[in-house]
Amino acid sequence: MNKKIQRSLAVVSAATLLFGVSAVSSAGAAQKTVYLAFQAPLTGANALTGQDELTAAKFALSEYNATNPSVKVELVIADDQGLAEVAAVVAPGIAANKKVIGLIGPAFSGATQASLPAYKATGLPMISMSATRVSLTDKKAPVNGFPIFKRVVANDKFQGPALARYAIKGVSSPSVYLVDDKTAYGKGLADYTKPSIVRDAKIAGSDSVPENTSDYTSVVAKVKASGANVVIYCGYAPDAAKFVKALRDGGYTGIFAAGDGVLKATFPNNAGNTAAEGARLTAADVPFEDVATAAQMVAYTKLTGIKVPGSYVTSTYNATNIFLTCIKQGVTTRPGMQNCITAGSFKGIAGDTIKFDRYGDIIGGAAVGAFTIKAGKIVYLGVA
Amino acid sequence: MNLQVLESQFWSLCLQGVALGFIYVLISLGYTMVYGVLRLINFANSEVFMVGTFATVVAQVGILQNETNSQSLHGFRLIYTLTFALIFSMLVCGFLGVLVELVAYRRLRSLGAKPLGFLISAIAVSIVLLETIRIVTYSRPQTSPRLLDKWSFGEFAGANFRIDTVMVIISGIVIFFTLDRFVTKTRLGKAIRAVSMSEEISKLMGINLNRVVSLTFFIGGLTTGAAAFFYTTVYETTQFNVGFNLGLAAFTTAVLGGIGNLRGAFYGGMFLGVLEQFASAILGSQWKSVTVFTVLVLVLLLKPNGIFGEAVQQTRT
Numbered sequence: 001m002n003k004k005i006q007r008s009l010a011v012v013s014a015a016t017l018l019f020g021v022s023a024v025s026s027a028g029a030a031q032k033t034v035y036l037a038f039q040a041p042l043t044g045a046n047a048l049t050g051q052d053e054l055t056a057a058k059f060a061l062s063e064y065n066a067t068n069p070s071v072k073v074e075l076v077i078a079d080d081q082g083l084a085e086v087a088a089v090v091a092p093g094i095a096a097n098k099k100v101i102g103l104i105g106p107a108f109s110g111a112t113q114a115s116l117p118a119y120k121a122t123g124l125p126m127i128s129m130s131a132t133r134v135s136l137t138d139k140k141a142p143v144n145g146f147p148i149f150k151r152v153v154a155n156d157k158f159q160g161p162a163l164a165r166y167a168i169k170g171v172s173s174p175s176v177y178l179v180d181d182k183t184a185y186g187k188g189l190a191d192y193t194k195p196s197i198v199r200d201a202k203i204a205g206s207d208s209v210p211e212n213t214s215d216y217t218s219v220v221a222k223v224k225a226s227g228a229n230v231v232i233y234c235g236y237a238p239d240a241a242k243f244v245k246a247l248r249d250g251g252y253t254g255i256f257a258a259g260d261g262v263l264k265a266t267f268p269n270n271a272g273n274t275a276a277e278g279a280r281l282t283a284a285d286v287p288f289e290d291v292a293t294a295a296q297m298v299a300y301t302k303l304t305g306i307k308v309p310g311s312y313v314t315s316t317y318n319a320t321n322i323f324l325t326c327i328k329q330g331v332t333t334r335p336g337m338q339n340c341i342t343a344g345s346f347k348g349i350a351g352d353t354i355k356f357d358r359y360g361d362i363i364g365g366a367a368v369g370a371f372t373i374k375a376g377k378i379v380y381l382g383v384a
Numbered sequence: 385m386n387l388q389v390l391e392s393q394f395w396s397l398c399l400q401g402v403a404l405g406f407i408y409v410l411i412s413l414g415y416t417m418v419y420g421v422l423r424l425i426n427f428a429n430s431e432v433f434m435v436g437t438f439a440t441v442v443a444q445v446g447i448l449q450n451e452t453n454s455q456s457l458h459g460f461r462l463i464y465t466l467t468f469a470l471i472f473s474m475l476v477c478g479f480l481g482v483l484v485e486l487v488a489y490r491r492l493r494s495l496g497a498k499p500l501g502f503l504i505s506a507i508a509v510s511i512v513l514l515e516t517i518r519i520v521t522y523s524r525p526q527t528s529p530r531l532l533d534k535w536s537f538g539e540f541a542g543a544n545f546r547i548d549t550v551m552v553i554i555s556g557i558v559i560f561f562t563l564d565r566f567v568t569k570t571r572l573g574k575a576i577r578a579v580s581m582s583e584e585i586s587k588l589m590g591i592n593l594n595r596v597v598s599l600t601f602f603i604g605g606l607t608t609g610a611a612a613f614f615y616t617t618v619y620e621t622t623q624f625n626v627g628f629n630l631g632l633a634a635f636t637t638a639v640l641g642g643i644g645n646l647r648g649a650f651y652g653g654m655f656l657g658v659l660e661q662f663a664s665a666i667l668g669s670q671w672k673s674v675t676v677f678t679v680l681v682l683v684l685l686l687k688p689n690g691i692f693g694e695a696v697q698q699t700r701t
Contacts (some may be wrong), residue, residue: 043515048523105520160642205386208670212629214619217400218664221393222386238525238623245620249534249546269452270527270621306522376453 009136010132033072034332036323037063037094037124039115040107041082048238052310053129056288057104059300062321064328071327076100080111087111091118100124101337102323104316109133110184115143124148125338127322130285130317132156132260133188135359150341150356152315152322152348153367154284156185159259160192162368162384163282164200167232167257174201178227179219179243181211181235189234189259197232209243211235216243221248234300236261237311241270248275253285260285265308268376276373282384284366288313291350291378318348390664393484395543396633397661403549403618405657407557411634412610412641412649413563414481414604420580420644421600424499427506428484430631431513432477432605437622438517439476441528443469453458456533464511465531466617473616474609481605482598490594495640518624525623528616552614561612563603564646576600642690651692 020139038057054077061075078094080087087106094100095118103119103126106112112131119126128136135141135381136149168174176197180190187208197203204226207219223231231247231254233240240262247256256276260283268276288309289297301307326340346354355363370384390397411693444450448465449455457465490504537545567573578586579596587593615630616622628688633656641652656676663675 031530043518047518048525051523059645205596206663207668209664210669210673212623212625213669214615214626214630215400215404215660217404218397218661219669221396221400221665222389225389225392238621241525242619242621250544266524270525272453272620310524 005047017300021211022192032070033074034054034327035074035076035097035100036320037076037078037100037103037105039080039094039103039105039111041111042079044081044083046082046108047272048237048310048311049130050079053107053312053316055300055304055309056129056313056316057320059296059303060317060324062303063296063299064324067222069328070318072254073324073327075292079368080106080108080115082108082111084110084114088118090112095119095122095124098334100127101332101334102326102341104129104319104323105311106131108184109136109188112136112145112149113143116143116149119148120145123334123338124247125153125192125341126150127319127341129153129319130312132159133184133293134192134283137216140357144359145268148338150360152318152354152362152366153260153312154368155361156189156192158283159258159282159368160189160194161196161258161287162370163189163234163259164193164196166280166370166384167230167255168201168281168352169280171201171230171255174227174230175204175228176230176232177204177223177226178206179231179233179235180206180208181233181239182208182234183211185261186211189261190352192231193259195236202232209235209239212240216246217250219243220252222245223247223252224250231256232336233258233262237264237267238270241267241276244271244279245275255280257281259283262344263287263371263378264311266287266310266379268378269372275367278375279369281373281378283314283371284367284368285312286350286369286380287378288349311320312351314349318346318354321349322346386475386666386668392542393542393665398658399543399545399549401658401661402522403552403657404458404607404653404660405637405653405655406552407611407615407618407630408634408637408656409560409650410556410607410614410687411630412637413560413633413646414608415638416641416643416649417600417604417607419574420646421495421582421597422489423507423644425431425643426484426601426604427503428488428509428513429481429604430627431510431517431698432480432484433608433612433615433630434622434624434627435480435632436473436477436484436609438513438521438526439473439609440469440613440616441526441602441622443472444531447472447679448529450529452527452529454529454531457531457574458533462531463564470610470613473613474606476611477609478602478605479497481601481608485598485601485657490597493597497699499518514624514627525597525621525641526660528530528620528622530620532617552618555610555614559607560591560646560650563607566603567627567646570597572599596699636676639691640683642692645692648690648692652690656690 038054042050078090086128088188095112095359107130109131123147132155134155134157136145240258257280263281263283331337348354357363368384371378371383411433418426477510486508492501575591575596637652638649641648664672
């Protein structure tokens with residue numbers, strides 16, 4: 001009911017963004033301050049994803065600023081609500097401010113695509129932590145992000161087949177029911193998962209259940225009627241938790257598998273440990289608490305108030321650190337940043353090497369990891 | 385189109401549709417009661433529902449100290465916990481409803497504001513509640529512990545009569561008929577109906593208008609709070625944006641049945657709950673909204689006052 005109003009408010013805030021940022025920038029210019037922008041959904045239905053990611057950007061920045069660097073970095077935060085139409089209005093405000101030399105984000109693929117024209121026109125380098133739509137880095141796509149767009153997350157072309165492979169692993173006569181959440185992410189992942197299922201297993205049925213659905217009983221009825229022994233869900237954790245719970249309560253005993261949108265410490269908590277137990281999850285995103293040091297986790301919790309980091313925290317931390325590494329090397333302009341990111345080689349928090357190909361994906365593809373839930377905890381098993 | 389699912393799941397879909405329908409009915413009473421009296425659509429009701437779901441979690445986890453992953457309760461402890469959470473959620477929503485009326489509508493009413501003013505005020509309150517809860521909960525879903533072990537009475541013709549499903553249906557019937565009797569039989573109920581028929585004449589009859597309006601918001605809040613409790617008990621999770629879809633469904637329920645009309649809301653809820661289940665099962669979940677809103681438009685084309693708008697006009701609140 002209030003979505004339209006929220007969008008209108010976003011338009012108003014976007015209009016003020018440019019002026020607000022400019023004012024802050026000129027005040028801080030004497031102190032050698034540069035700005036990184038952060039764009040993700042911070043309000044609205046998808047706020048959770050953006051809020052989680054924001055904690056990582058803030059944390060990386062706090063670590064950097066704590067070292068008393070010669071160039072101070074501040075964050076300009078923009079809320080695109082994960083919606084293309086809002087992003088199209090927000091992006092020009094950021095793009096027009098020359099003090100902003102890099103963009104962490106956008107978080108969502110649709111919002112990224114809508115933001116590209118503004119950023120391309122002003123040459124603002126961007127690194128997305130969670131936009132996985134294949135076309136963004138596809139040289140044949142009519143609208144791709146070349147040359148400014150990079151991402152530190154595996155695209156769905158890699159994740160889809162890995163998810164299918166992992167979901168049916170060790171299952172005799174696998175019969176798969178494929179469910180997506182109708183979002184650009186969920187539908188896209190399902191589309192790249194389906195060919196592998198058709199090749200290696202049987203499709204028992206499929207359904208597209210809108211995001212934020214509360215009642216999954218009709219889908220459970222269909223899964224049961226189809227006789228499927230594997231259910232693959234392409235969507236996000238809050239809905240996956242409701243779905244898997246409904247499946248288990250409805251008497252379904254087969255495999256439940258899902259992609260990176262579900263790989264979140266909150267998933268087993270929200271689903272109840274019994275329902276989520278044994279779920280098979282894939283992701284290019286490693287849980288932050290698995291790769292951060294104990295001291296970093298203490299500092300992260302102190303800064304954000306969050307004990308269990310959400311999804312894409314690791315990738316956002318990596319994306320922010322790539323910019324910060326370049327700034328440490330003396331980069332303070334957009335062209336300098338573009339050269340640094342394009343030519344440089346960076347270290348991820350897990351010790352991995354990050355180097356981008358011409359169209360913005362990590363060379364060799366970001367690895368897709370296989371995870372499961374054991375005793376209510378996410379356990380990393382290896383490469384899917 | 386998947387008709388095969390009906391062979392084994394027909395009655396299961398009916399049962400689940402009715403249970404879901406009762407949750408819609410209880411929320412829609414919050415819309416319909418207020419509309420009946422003030423001819424005002426209280427859009428903030430969806431967020432009152434959302435606050436109720438969090439109140440349920442607070443009652444179970446915060447006040448009664450059950451762990452999120454605690455074992456199911458049994459016997460007296462179970463009944464006490466569920467009853468306490470139900471009453472707590474109802475009261476929180478009831479008083480929140482009264483507060484919303486005081487803050488957002490009363491002054492506008494006394495100044496004789498145009499309907500658009502009420503609408504914007506309702507949306508503003510809605511956003512304030514939504515964003516406040518979002519900030520307080522860090523946008524995260526909150527889980528309610530499984531205090532009620534979901535055992536089944538048995539399966540009949542493929543329909544699984546699980547305790548929570550049965551509880552929602554029986555409680556929904558009890559709450560609905562209690563409210564129906566309250567509105568038709570008691571002195572206060574008659575006052576509410578009198579105001580809904582004519583504010584001016586009610587005032588001349590000595591009815592305290594502000595008191596009746598507050599009472600209406602309170603009762604609407606109570607039923608919405610009950611819906612929030614049942615929702616949280618069945619689905620065991622809530623989130624700051626939970627009110628949007630449920631609120632929209634409940635509003636549709638009210639309009640389908642004939643807004644401002646208690647029994648209409650009841651039939652509308654049953655119809656919508658079952659229709660959603662069958663549309664999702666046969667056509668696919670992606671067609672659920674298309675089907676529901678196509679039916680809504682068709683109904684309004686043929687019967688602008690809703691399906692039961694005229695047949696049960698006399699029971700208007």
